[in-house]
Amino acid sequence: MGRYLRLLGLFVRTELQFALEYRFNLLLEIMQIVVVSGTSVAAVLILYAYTEVMNGWSLPQMVVLLGVFYMVQGVEELVFQPSFQRFMEHVRQGTLDFVLLKPVSSQFMVSFRHFQTVQTIQVAVGLVITLYGVAQLATVLTVGSAAAFALTLACGFVLIYALLLVLSTLAFWFVRVDNILALFWAFIDAGRFPIDIYPGWLRLTMSTVVPVGIAVTVPAKAIVGLVDLQTLGFVLAATAAAWLFSRAFWKRGLRAYTGASA
Amino acid sequence: MIRIYRALLTNQIQIMSQYRAQMFLYVLFSFIRPIIFLAAWLAVADSQGGQLGAFSRSDLAAYYVVMIFVTHLTTSWDMYEFEYEIRQGALSPKLLRPLHPLHYSIVANVLWKGFTSVAVIPVAVIVAITFEARFTTDAWHVALGSVSLLLGAALQFLFGWVFALVAFWTTRVHAFVTLYQRAGFIFAGQIAPLALLPGPLQAIAYGLPFGYMLGVPADILRGGPDLATALLLMGGQVVWLAVAVVLYRAVWSAGLRQYSAVGA
Secondary structure, three states, rough: HHHHHHHHHHHHHHHHHHOOOOOHHHHHHHHHHHHHHHHHHHHHHHOOOOOOOEEEEEHHHHHHHHHHHHHHHHHHHHHHHHHHHHHHHHHHHOOHHHHHHEEEEEEEHHHOOOOOOOHHHHHHHHHHHHHHHHHHHHOOOOHHHHHHHHHHHHHHHHHOOOOOHHHHHHHHHHHOHHHHHHHHHHHHHHHHHOHHHHOOOOOOOOHHHHHHHHHHHHHHHHHOOOOHHHHHHHHHHHHHHHHHHHHHHHHHHHOOOOOOOO | OHHHHHHHHHHHHHHHHHHHHHHHOOOOOHHHHHHHHHHHHHHHHHHHEEOOOEEEHHHHHHHHHHHHHHHHHHHOOOHHHHHHHHOOHHHHHHHHHHOOOOHHHHHHHHHHHHHHHHHHHHHHHHHHOOOOOOOOOOOHHHHOOOOHHHHHHHHHHHHHHHHHHOHHHHOOHHHHHHHHHHHHHHHHOOOHHHHHHHHHHHHHHHOOOOOOOOHHHHHOOOOOOHHHHHHHHHHHHHHHHHHHHHHHHHHHHHHHHHHHOOOO
């Protein structure tokens, strides 16, 4: 475990050095993150100019949800996306061999090797938005709801990780799967609002096929104490199942890998 | 010119048919966002007894169903492609040909939008049924709206190109494009029909070009405005289009003069 943490630190450090080579570009990227999340908050405020409550969600609750959305998206773009993107290139070019030869878990290597360090800013912006929303909430934050929030948020990260791992693993058979991942990008945008406002088919897609809905909506509900133990148990079980399945699927896929032109 | 365009058409069809699945994939981005904001506005309308200003639930649905089409038919992606061409040096050989690069882009736009509309229509129908859209569109709405849609597409195409041309100076344009697109996110009628933007924002929206790209054609096509208002709004489109043409020409000639291939 200690070795893996050390490796993780090393990866982050080298990626950070890489990002800092292009300082002006980094500045522009930070500006983009701020503009995008700022305009998203503005969009929510425009909606709430007409109402106090939207489908049971008050403005502070919706702000919390938006903050969680940017945290989830930020983490996903911070590590999962760059790593899996590189992994698919490795499969296509046959350079995955070098990754497999390393004396560490190959799943770890393909999942956490690459970072877009600037996305830490997006996670931070999401956190600030969340905290701002929490401060405006009518209900007092209890230890229980804070713990439920942290727990469900962590589950959300794992769920999305498991989905992306499964989708990326398909590359072992189909090589070009970046298209399938693009489907994911298209749907993740819908996570900016609670899943309960969507019509049946979209809600179903977002809670099962693309678990963005769960990853964003459930933590935002948990922080105001709206998630009961039953839901919590269900999310935990689903997360565990997704984790186990993705891991087994990865191992199965790895066996199908033959190297390019082998 | 007709012969040139016929050659370009065949050429583009060949290129496109290589990536059939990919071609349809980007269609998703045309309809996900309108559906998201339709769902959000309906939730708001429900909290107010189903009516928001002049918009009933089914008016909102009609607006966003039309918006799916308008988004699809006016979308522009040239800034990303142009940046890539400049960075990879693919622009230089193009400049040597006796045809302005804009023409390639026009053909690619028309073809992609035409072909992929096949996929957009069923989605729009499903959304219209799911959300019980009610159109108040008269024949003249369709006639004027179609022209307005063309104007909107031309407007977005040219403004997209102006931002693409920034690459002549900066090579990378992503940051500028993001600023441009987020301004459009607020003011173009995506997050709200222009008529539902709160006071000062609405005034700003009618002063900026974004609303004339999406919101105006969408509202005319759903049968929103009366004849006088529709003509007035289309006048705004024409004015902005003229501005866009002048701007494009100026930026193109200035940019071309100081362009040197990357690495030269």
